Amino acid sequence: MSIQKECADHLRQTYRHLTNEKLGSGHAHEIVAAFFGYGSAAALRTELHYQLDELNRADILIPNLALMDQRVQQLQGLPAKLPEVNDLASQLCDFLRAQGHFSGTVWHTHDVEDYINSDFIQNDPMMIEDDLSSEIATTNAYFDELYIDEVALDIGQDALVALISGSLNGDTDQDRAFHGDSIAFTTVMTFQRVAGRVAYEKPELETSGAVDMSKYYDDEEA
Numbered sequence: 001m002s003i004q005k006e007c008a009d010h011l012r013q014t015y016r017h018l019t020n021e022k023l024g025s026g027h028a029h030e031i032v033a034a035f036f037g038y039g040s041a042a043a044l045r046t047e048l049h050y051q052l053d054e055l056n057r058a059d060i061l062i063p064n065l066a067l068m069d070q071r072v073q074q075l076q077g078l079p080a081k082l083p084e085v086n087d088l089a090s091q092l093c094d095f096l097r098a099q100g101h102f103s104g105t106v107w108h109t110h111d112v113e114d115y116i117n118s119d120f121i122q123n124d125p126m127m128i129e130d131d132l133s134s135e136i137a138t139t140n141a142y143f144d145e146l147y148i149d150e151v152a153l154d155i156g157q158d159a160l161v162a163l164i165s166g167s168l169n170g171d172t173d174q175d176r177a178f179h180g181d182s183i184a185f186t187t188v189m190t191f192q193r194v195a196g197r198v199a200y201e202k203p204e205l206e207t208s209g210a211v212d213m214s215k216y217y218d219d220e221e222a
Helices: 003-019 025-035 041-045 052-057 065-074 085-098 112-121 126-137 214-221
Strands: 141-155 159-172 182-195 204-211
Touching: 003 025, 003 041, 003 052, 003 085, 025 041, 025 065, 025 085, 052 182, 065 085, 112 141, 112 159, 126 141, 126 159, 126 182, 126 204
Parallel strands: none
Antiparallel strands: 141 159, 159 182, 182 204
16 A cells, blocks of 8 residues: 555544544545645656655655645535644654654744754754854854854755855954954755655755954944
């Protein structure tokens, strides 16, 4: 049995258990397809390169909650007591874990850009700071604040790419000559696609940066 059908059957069984009513097979398959990032169940069934059987190789799963919302609005004849999309996605994630299809981290979010900043990077800022060690060494500052200005996503055929810009800020050591206390950086974070349109490997990061002295030059000119 395919993972697509397993998930659809699970949604139907869970709905019947909760409400003693029926969720149609077609509806369940469409909801599952949207969860995995496809506009229709047929599109998921015809996926050739990133089949769901490879889910166990993925490190990160990002259910497409926005597409699930859209499909639920489009589908005709859905039962009135159908759970909210967030609950449906949670049911599917729990099922995939329980069946051993996926053991990585779930990013349960409607805003991937914000999640990358607030939950992923800020929980482990050293993934960026380590790549700025040579720039840090040229300054007289102690750095402790990683600030993200922007996260821009590019969803490609084979990878999800996040282009991140921001600054690493610190406090100057007054006993040393001033050489800057802010480093402007850009990070390219690449998530290689593994299964479906929502399951990826751990990201690869490439960070470049330079000490930002522009505000001090501006002050001198003023």
